[in-house]
Amino acid sequence: MFTLVMVCDHFSHLEFCERERAVRFSVISLTWDAPFGDAHAPLLSEARELGFEGFEIFFESPRQFDVVRMAEAFAAEGLTPTICAVPNRDRDLSADDPKVRAAGLAYLKDAVDAVADLGGQIVGGPLYGDQVFYGGVPAQLHDAPTRARKRRNVVDGLRQLSEYAGSRGVSLAVEPLNRFETATCTLAEHALELVDEVGAPNLAVLLDTYHMNIDESSIPDAIRATGSRLGHFHANENHRGTPGSGHIPWDATFSALRDINYDGWVVLEPFRRRDNPLGLSQALWRPAGPGDNDDLRGGLEYLQQFSS
Amino acid sequence: MFTLVMVCDHFSHLEFCERERAVRFSVISLTWDAPFGDAHAPLLSEARELGFEGFEIFFESPRQFDVVRMAEAFAAEGLTPTICAVPNRDRDLSADDPKVRAAGLAYLKDAVDAVADLGGQIVGGPLYGDQVFYGGVPAQLHDAPTRARKRRNVVDGLRQLSEYAGSRGVSLAVEPLNRFETATCTLAEHALELVDEVGAPNLAVLLDTYHMNIDESSIPDAIRATGSRLGHFHANENHRGTPGSGHIPWDATFSALRDINYDGWVVLEPFRRRDNPLGLSQALWRPAGPGDNDDLRGGLEYLQQFSS
Numbered sequence: 113m114f115t116l117v118m119v120c121d122h123f124s125h126l127e128f129c130e131r132e133r134a135v136r137f138s139v140i141s142l143t144w145d146a147p148f149g150d151a152h153a154p155l156l157s158e159a160r161e162l163g164f165e166g167f168e169i170f171f172e173s174p175r176q177f178d179v180v181r182m183a184e185a186f187a188a189e190g191l192t193p194t195i196c197a198v199p200n201r202d203r204d205l206s207a208d209d210p211k212v213r214a215a216g217l218a219y220l221k222d223a224v225d226a227v228a229d230l231g232g233q234i235v236g237g238p239l240y241g242d243q244v245f246y247g248g249v250p251a252q253l254h255d256a257p258t259r260a261r262k263r264r265n266v267v268d269g270l271r272q273l274s275e276y277a278g279s280r281g282v283s284l285a286v287e288p289l290n291r292f293e294t295a296t297c298t299l300a301e302h303a304l305e306l307v308d309e310v311g312a313p314n315l316a317v318l319l320d321t322y323h324m325n326i327d328e329s330s331i332p333d334a335i336r337a338t339g340s341r342l343g344h345f346h347a348n349e350n351h352r353g354t355p356g357s358g359h360i361p362w363d364a365t366f367s368a369l370r371d372i373n374y375d376g377w378v379v380l381e382p383f384r385r386r387d388n389p390l391g392l393s394q395a396l397w398r399p400a401g402p403g404d405n406d407d408l409r410g411g412l413e414y415l416q417q418f419s420s
Numbered sequence: 421m422f423t424l425v426m427v428c429d430h431f432s433h434l435e436f437c438e439r440e441r442a443v444r445f446s447v448i449s450l451t452w453d454a455p456f457g458d459a460h461a462p463l464l465s466e467a468r469e470l471g472f473e474g475f476e477i478f479f480e481s482p483r484q485f486d487v488v489r490m491a492e493a494f495a496a497e498g499l500t501p502t503i504c505a506v507p508n509r510d511r512d513l514s515a516d517d518p519k520v521r522a523a524g525l526a527y528l529k530d531a532v533d534a535v536a537d538l539g540g541q542i543v544g545g546p547l548y549g550d551q552v553f554y555g556g557v558p559a560q561l562h563d564a565p566t567r568a569r570k571r572r573n574v575v576d577g578l579r580q581l582s583e584y585a586g587s588r589g590v591s592l593a594v595e596p597l598n599r600f601e602t603a604t605c606t607l608a609e610h611a612l613e614l615v616d617e618v619g620a621p622n623l624a625v626l627l628d629t630y631h632m633n634i635d636e637s638s639i640p641d642a643i644r645a646t647g648s649r650l651g652h653f654h655a656n657e658n659h660r661g662t663p664g665s666g667h668i669p670w671d672a673t674f675s676a677l678r679d680i681n682y683d684g685w686v687v688l689e690p691f692r693r694r695d696n697p698l699g700l701s702q703a704l705w706r707p708a709g710p711g712d713n714d715d716l717r718g719g720l721e722y723l724q725q726f727s728s
Binding site for chain 2 (some may be wrong): 245246247248249250251292325326327328329330331349353356357359361371
């Protein structure tokens, strides 16, 4: 199965592969714990047993795992690695301070190196920086000059990053966040503008149903407008609980993914239950579901019914 | 029309009034400008001309209007006043500092006085305080003891406020906000728990489709679970644009309101376009629609089709 999928990656223009085209499901480390480190290697077999084909590392802190051994663990489980990069206020391509921008670029290059060394090809996330709610700073009004300045910084940083990622065989995917988490990129339209302006062949868009539910006029329309520039996908319920337990229009969402012939990853990132401090730090003030692995399997199976 | 409505308010058990039962539409001052003051009296005739029967004052700052003259303006237009109270970090029933709690109570009593003096009967909003995103402070983790302490403060404050409001013939409605705007009350279930614990006959729940879209599992189910304890309602698009321009399930929402025989106010609070600094301060980083009065009329007419 894994081999077939890799073949399709390389020869997706061939008709015999067209018939095999389908999204593949992955799950993020954050669902269990953060930051991700060596001690979490057993999560890979849990993910595989639950039925996932990929595993996304929430790359929040400096690398806390031995990349050679972790690459072996991925290979042993037959799981494809991807990385979700998480800029913060100290490593931010949009920042005014050139040191913070340099730290942002260095951090993102490290994420590129990590995924390449693990045998993977995708780094996604809010690569532009400008973290608001989770940045530990008060929300601020961004006036037009501030927005223009940040935009220039981001375009410049993404150009350098794309070039570096290309040299390592890695693709990037820029994720719009909801209005509370950033002011720089809140719509598919914003991400597409960034991607167009940077103009790198390995820079695409990452869409997340959780953020789209807050800011887009229509989730399916945003997916269709992104079209072939969709490089990665996060499938989250409106309240970040188990997929199927909220009101995201999953049928219309997967129909739109089929309309654009998306055959990439669909990553689940449910937040877990109230007694998990991680949940609280993610502004989850009540249980989103039982939050155990059975619940996670249920979420995967629920989504799989729309994807075939 | 205004007279008939008042009769129905007082005798809604009478069968002849049952036939007249329907929601009534109102619009918030915030849609045009803030803070609301004497200079905004002409907005009342704009609202009436657009087809609204009520006008909600976004009571953000110390009162900036002459209540006698404003009451005359409401009466002249035949509009019913309601007030949306907006606690902040300096006036907060949930605060540890007793002075801040006292300021919160004094502010809310002033809102009660204002609506009573204007000839109205409802003060709604996040009366419990605990403002996060718009509070100008970084988001913080609320551990269990913090949550319990805030809850006790809020229940105590709402008991005093309800008693005072009752003496002025005013009803209160507690509004859950989304997870980024507060940590104290993010679900209808949380508001119902508060209302039950306070146990005052004039304390009910205010639901807002914008916040429900982020945090509830199902908007119609949350409305039905609130049932007769729903005292006020805010009808906002998922992205705060004109109703009908996003993906809130309006048909199912109004069906649920009919199921529970809700015959109160439905208040529109769209944010306006990008060149309005107010929009930026509300984390609206792009246009939600043209944002003029024609657009607002369109939103009202769109919702009216579901409410008859």
